[in-house]
Amino acid sequence: MVGKEIPDIIVGRLPIYLRALRHMREDGQQTTSSQELGKQVGISAAQIRKDLSQFGEFGKQGTGYLISYLIDKLCEILKVDRVWDVAVVGAGDMGHALTRYQGFFNRGFRITMIFDNNPDLLGKKIGDLTIQSTDALVSALKAGKVSLAMLTVPATAAQKITDLLVEAGVKAILNYAPISLNVPEGVIVQYIDPSTHLQRMTYYL
Amino acid sequence: MVGKEIPDIIVGRLPIYLRALRHMREDGQQTTSSQELGKQVGISAAQIRKDLSQFGEFGKQGTGYLISYLIDKLCEILKVDRVWDVAVVGAGDMGHALTRYQGFFNRGFRITMIFDNNPDLLGKKIGDLTIQSTDALVSALKAGKVSLAMLTVPATAAQKITDLLVEAGVKAILNYAPISLNVPEGVIVQYIDPSTHLQRMTYYL
Structure with a gap:
């Protein structure tokens, strides 16, 4: 640099x-x-x-x-001359789609953990990964030294989970929940919200 | 305006x-x-x-x-004081997740059609929508006067489908395929590619 x-x-x-x-x-x-x-x-x-x-x-x-x-x-x-471990929080449709997506690995990322708070989902598998409880999130991320996370929980849960991710040492969050997140200095958030992308286009139609 | x-x-x-x-x-x-x-x-x-x-x-x-x-x-x-019909092309995991996503309607959008070229998927349902063949894409979009589409096909198929969308009169494309699209003047593309978002963050880590 x-x-x-x-x-x-x-x-x-x-x-x-x-x-x-x-x-x-x-x-x-x-x-x-x-x-x-x-x-x-x-x-x-x-x-x-x-x-x-x-x-x-x-x-x-x-x-x-x-x-x-x-x-x-x-x-x-871009520091993707290595492979970064990524955690997914939220094992709904979007969490499933991301976890099964084949396009991450050759671009510098691999999803190594997935979490959800729905007891019915705990222990179920998506590909090779077992869905873990969000109760285990902080300790698992700390142990795995995971610094990247993708957030696919409902908007109402997003800030609470974000606070846990920050506590666990996550430095970069890709947020799919349709809400702006508050994070401390030194933590980066990028947003993916199809509705805001679509609205940015309908303006011009 | x-x-x-x-x-x-x-x-x-x-x-x-x-x-x-x-x-x-x-x-x-x-x-x-x-x-x-x-x-x-x-x-x-x-x-x-x-x-x-x-x-x-x-x-x-x-x-x-x-x-x-x-x-x-x-x-x-933003012209979302109405509800826009949106077509999804690609009925894989991401197409499924988007089609089942509940967050569009109260933000100005509803998915009214979904297409795929996989014969095994044709006629199957996602929620209320029946997966249609991409062969029917141009005529169906023209008939439905659909001007917005979300593209969730593999990168290799994305430009070909984009050309069909343009032919069908689509004016705005939200592209989930990890590739840049060529479109004529008057057609807008927005991109969602989690890897590029993640790479934009790892730069800072």
């Missing part, structure tokens, strides 16, 4: 670049240009060059970017 | 304000302030006042905002 603070909007675009580069590599491609990458992701070539230049010199005038090299660098920058 | 173009970043915050206001109303609250709303959503009071002032005068010095009035206004602005 270079010591200066990178705007979060730029950080947010890096995973998009990384994803597109991986698709290119899967298609057997070895090099690309900011123009081509830009066309893939719907961002201008100039913006991409500017974003990447925040982190170093990854391309060459004329030859462009070596895809595998740029993938490695982006993985390093 | 006031004729001037509002930055999309502001448009994107309105659904967050709306969601928080609804939670306040559910809790029986009748008025709020930009300070209180700001604390709920993690955005400064000044920013909220500035955002809302783009659309008119909704609050009063001293008394703040009447919650129900502000909810009505935000629903009008």
Whole structure:
């Protein structure tokens, strides 16, 4: 890391670049240009060059970017050159879908625990994982040193579970519950709420 | 509408304000302030006042905002003072979870169709909806005048389905497939990809 603070909007675009580069590599491609990458992701070539230049010199005038090299660098920058353990809290439909989703592992994540407070679900399995009680959440996350969680509980339960996640040492929460969460300094939350995404689009219709 | 173009970043915050206001109303609250709303959503009071002032005068010095009035206004602005029909394409785990999700209707949306190309799924039901073949997608969406879709197919199928959605007259796509989509001018795409959200957070860990 270079010591200066990178705007979060730029950080947010890096995973998009990384994803597109991986698709290119899967298609057997070895090099690309900011123009081509830009066309893939719907961002201008100039913006991409500017974003990447925040982190170093990854391309060459004329030859462009070596895809595998740029993938490695982006993985390093985003710290997904390793695999992070993730806990899911909430074993409803969304918790099930996420736990069974095959797309995490090759992008730096694996779900290692799932919790719910419904006694009927405790002990049941989703894939290889056994649904555990939220009563065990803090101790299990601490023991497993899990610092990432996905929250798929109802809005009414979300803040209470968030407080437990924070207590357990979780530093980043991907929140699917349709409510804003209060977290202390040093804990990050990202939100996924399909209704807010849809509303952001209907504005323009 | 006031004729001037509002930055999309502001448009994107309105659904967050709306969601928080609804939670306040559910809790029986009748008025709020930009300070209180700001604390709920993690955005400064000044920013909220500035955002809302783009659309008119909704609050009063001293008394703040009447919650129900502000909810009505935000629903009008975001065009969710009606209920939009939404099609889901892809009846896997995520398509199931979305179709069964109870949180859409009171936020302006209802899923009225679901499609998949897997012959084993055709004719099966998710709740009240029967899974239809993607072969019927264009004609069904045109007949139903559906302008919103959620895409939960594998990345490899996403662009092909997107082209069909565009052909069918869909104007806004919420894309869960982990790939960037190419759409013509006048069609909007929003992306939900948990891995990119997680990667945006691991950067900071």
